[in-house]
Amino acid sequence: MRIALLLILSVFSFKVFALNVFACEPEWASLAQELGGDKVSVVSATTARQDPHHIEARPSLIARMRAADLVVCSGSELEIGWLPLLLTQSGNNRVQPGSPGYLEASRYVLKLEVPTTVDRSMGDVHPGGNPHVHTDPRNIARVAKVLAERLAQLDAANAATYRSRADAFDKRWAEAIARWEKQAAPLKGVPLVQHHKGFTYLINWLGMREVGDLEPKPGIPPTTSHLAGLVEQMKKAPAKMIVYSSYDDPKAAQFLSQRTGIPNVMLPFTVGGSDRAKDLFGYFDDLVARLLTPLQ
């Protein structure tokens, strides 16, 4: 009898977290976990194997959105094809845009590639600028400050915990950035071709030089004529590497690599995109290591 009672209790006594965090992308989930520790329960709507532009507004995501106390997304229209639907369908007023439970990371960093004019003939351009801000660790540091404050605001009882964790993270992160910058010093000025404009912030941070994109226009899959043009261009001025992300179709990068002899490198798009990229630290460790490989 007593055992049965214990069993029943154990089934129903799940751990109660102070805050439910719904992250659109794994990098923000990882950051929220760093800052929230055991005070938060974090889910990520997407994985590093998925293209965050194209996500189905699945029923499971609506169910998760309904339970969320805080939504953290990249913003800059990256999630325009699915997030608004999750928000309206969830019947959850705590996380609607404009409320403290809604945070767009890209609002708190200086965005690159902000177009002066926008036209769909230019491809899938984002009027607010390139949304993939997480590939520059300095941006992560900026967002961490805002996110920690938001956690503290929403869960005042644990505010001190969030702030002290944020301070500790900031210190470790600054040290890590210094380490990565030192390791990546040989990458300065190195020319590369990328698949999508997904690593623009990374390239900018390390002072690398982007000389071409496999996509003829943002969001448009590589075409044979465009790739042929790149082959010609690489003959005249070869890049040192061709990079594509963990969610891109590797075929185009492999094709160009075969034709030109330039090595291709898969870069994890975000946390979870490779074995080493288990958290944000592992993610940048791996990014830097993979970029350095073709130079050795």
Place this chain on the structure above:
Amino acid sequence: MFRKAWCAAALAAAMLPAHAQDQTREEVKILQQRVDELERRMQEASAPKQSENAFNPAVSAILNGVYSNLSQDPNTYRINGFVPTMGDVAPPRRGFSLGESELGIAANVDHLFRGTLIAAIQPDGSGVEVEEAYIQTLALSRGFSVKAGRFFSAVGYQNQIHAHAWDFTDQPLVMKAFLGGQLNDDGVQVKWVAPTELYVDVGAEFTRGHAFPASDPDRNGAGAVNWFAHLGGDIGASLAWQTGLSYLTTSPRERVYDDPQSGTSNSFSGASKLWALSGVLKWAPEGNSTVNNFKLQGEYFRRSESGELTFDPAGAALTDGYASRQSGWYAQGVYQFMPQWRVGYRYDQLDSGTTSIGLVDSGALTAADFPVLAGYKPKRHTAMVDWSPSEFSRVRLQLARDYSRQSQPDNQVFLQYIVSLGAHGAHTF
């Protein structure tokens, strides 16, 4: 001038003894603060400028056109065995034609509501039809949301999806036979999402009942009521599913239909009940739909109607009992085999089931007086291939063999384009 002052300060700092250098450090600190302030302002400058049109709603337009090659005249289109819905269900005219152009405007009204207007501009000049015009709540909590206005009913699955997002050029036969093409209605929808990990919603719609299967009654209450529920979830990272059940009840009064074969017009009064069961399964390797993905979709409709049927109300005006139990289903699969390219196949089947017409049973009239209601099982095979150069454009070739008309199969070829301009709203699952 500032630069001069700065140079002077620097010069002074270099020449003056130690106590004066403290002052210079102070100045450097002030200058650093000014640089920080400038950087902050630069960040702010990248935010959009305030102006009157900063609050313009999202505007979108959908254009579509089709070339049709049909072996049967679309003007004679009918679904044998089923009461004509008098809706827009026939295939497009032969040859080139423009589909309806869709104009959409949507925005948050304030912190409480979101408003959406979708108007269809008819290509033949018959005017502008309001397809959807509704407000929905943003600020309700605990999983509740309310929609009010005109909206596509939550009957089955595809009925709520706009034509431009359909996977085939035309709708399944069940929508043509039971919903008059696509059912939109004026009223209120209340929906509740359960606080569970498995997606569960239940809801109800109380509407005017302005079109088939209702008959736009002149009354204070709701002319049609639709109850619905959905379940949904993921199976691993690659599969997502959703099922739905809905129950639409209405009591049409003098719902008139013209028999396309005999030319007489008859009317029905009574009760109409429609059950719809739907299922959708979407697959993409690890949830990454970039290269390959697959969508399986199916719906089963079952309707029972009972009441009175009046033959030729304007002339003979004979009335007697009427009862029917009818059903239909379809299943379709669409596979993206490489980026931008998809193929799909759909199979439709309807069953006219049992229909008892009092006027025929009593011998007052014969079955030949109700030719379109004669028992029949319409079916259709459809295959399509489409190419979507971007999210905003699609070109589709569709072939179909349609047995909607008894003993007159219609071979159909459609070549269609659909493009979307401007803001592109999110698509439902």
